[in-house]
Amino acid sequence: MPRKTLNKERRQAIKEARKMILEVVKMDGNEAETRRRVERIFESLMGYKAFKHLSRERAIRASGVREHVDFAVQLDPSPDAKIEIIVELKRAGIDLAPKHLKQATTYAIDYGCEWVLLTNGKEWRLYHIEFGQPPKTRLLEQWDLLSDDPVDLDQKFELISYRNVKKGKMQALWQRARVLRPTSLLGAIVSEDSLKLLRRIFKKTEGVNVAYADIVEALAKLLNESSAKDLEKVEVCIPQRKKRARKLSHATDASESDQATGGHSANSGNA
Numbered sequence: 001m002p003r004k005t006l007n008k009e010r011r012q013a014i015k016e017a018r019k020m021i022l023e024v025v026k027m028d029g030n031e032a033e034t035r036r037r038v039e040r041i042f043e044s045l046m047g048y049k050a051f052k053h054l055s056r057e058r059a060i061r062a063s064g065v066r067e068h069v070d071f072a073v074q075l076d077p078s079p080d081a082k083i084e085i086i087v088e089l090k091r092a093g094i095d096l097a098p099k100h101l102k103q104a105t106t107y108a109i110d111y112g113c114e115w116v117l118l119t120n121g122k123e124w125r126l127y128h129i130e131f132g133q134p135p136k137t138r139l140l141e142q143w144d145l146l147s148d149d150p151v152d153l154d155q156k157f158e159l160i161s162y163r164n165v166k167k168g169k170m171q172a173l174w175q176r177a178r179v180l181r182p183t184s185l186l187g188a189i190v191s192e193d194s195l196k197l198l199r200r201i202f203k204k205t206e207g208v209n210v211a212y213a214d215i216v217e218a219l220a221k222l223l224n225e226s227s228a229k230d231l232e233k234v235e236v237c238i239p240q241r242k243k244r245a246r247k248l249s250h251a252t253d254a255s256e257s258d259q260a261t262g263g264h265s266a267n268s269g270n271a
Contacts, residue, residue, distance in 0.1 A: 004151055013044045014150045021121040021145055024092045031091040034121050035070070038089060041121075041145075042073075045154075047162040052077045054087075060111045069107050073117075075166060083113045084165050090120040105129060105137050115170060117160065122146050126160060128174050140177050190216055192239045212238045 006014075020037040027033075035056075042048040058072040060083075073085035088104035090096060096118055104116045108129055116127040116137070126141045143156040164170060178184065188194060195212045202210045216238075 004155070006150055006154055010154060011150055014153055017041045017045055018146055021092060024121065025146075028093045029091060031089065034091045035089055037092075038119060038121050039071075041157075045157045046160060048073070053162065055079075055081075055083075058083065060107055069104075073160075073165065075162075083111060084170075085115040085117050085160065086111070086113050087117045087119065090118075092121045094120055096120055096123050096125060101125075101127065101137070105135075109135050114174070124156070128177070138177070140173065189219065196239050 017040075020040065023029075024033050024037055039050045039054055042054060043050055048054060053074060053076075055072045055074055055077075056070075058069050060069060069083075069086050070089040071087050072083040073087060074081040074083055086104055086108045088100055090100055101116070101118055104118060105127070108114070108116050109131070112131075114129050114131075116129065118125045118127065122145055124143050124145065125139060128138050128140050130136045130138065141156060141159060143153060145153065148156075158164060159173060160170070195215055198215055199210055199212065202208055
């Protein structure tokens with residue numbers, strides 16, 4: 001697949017975004033100064049309108065207490081509009097830490113929002129929350145505005161762009177990530193259809209009949225410790241042998257036919 005190229009305007013927009021964040025890093029700017037620059041990045045690189053789509057200090061109820069998120073991404077400016085992404089913002093001079101994520105995911109879970117974006121302007125981390133008992137938070141994408149390749153940055157920012165959110169494409173991003181996680185991949189590999197295919201390939205290319213269980217055992221030996229534990233969680237679908245209907249041999253059929261014919265001839269002769 002050919003590598004995507006950036007037009008002049010897009011490349012310039014990324015260059016200017018880098019410059020803005022680098023300036024606030026050097027001056028050790030506070031959170032408000034970082035916020036202004038991040039909001040401009042939402043406009044220039046992701047197509048949002050700050051006053052319309054970025055709700056500052058949006059009030060939500062978290063654990064029964066009224067809290068305010070740094071800002072929420074929404075598709076219309078009404079106070080009760082659905083929150084598409086909860087953004088937890090830290091000043092550019094602070095490294096992102098697990099405690100920052102915990103705070104943001106608490107808000108998101110209580111509100112019922114699937115998406116959390118954690119950023120300090122330099123680092124950007126996109127998380128998905130899978131609601132269950134308990135809810136699970138998973139890092140889907142991360143990028144560094146100051147060091148990553150502009151083409152890669154363009155693709156990353158496009159993931160959370162106004163256009164993608166409006167078209168519902170972030171759900172497709174999650175579905176793709178879910179399918180490609182280790183347990184899903186391993187489940188597909190040790191499914192009945194896959195094991196049958198592998199067995200046919202070995203028979204055709206190597207001339208060897210390999211038992212299904214031996215294929216699974218060999219696969220387990222290839223995996224590292226973490227992946228091997230994932231395999232233990234997967235249901236292995238060993239194909240079952242089909243019972244073959246009992247058939248009489250041609251020799252038996254012929255013998256019985258001869259006996260029947262001989263009997264008839266003898267009777268004819270006696271007549």
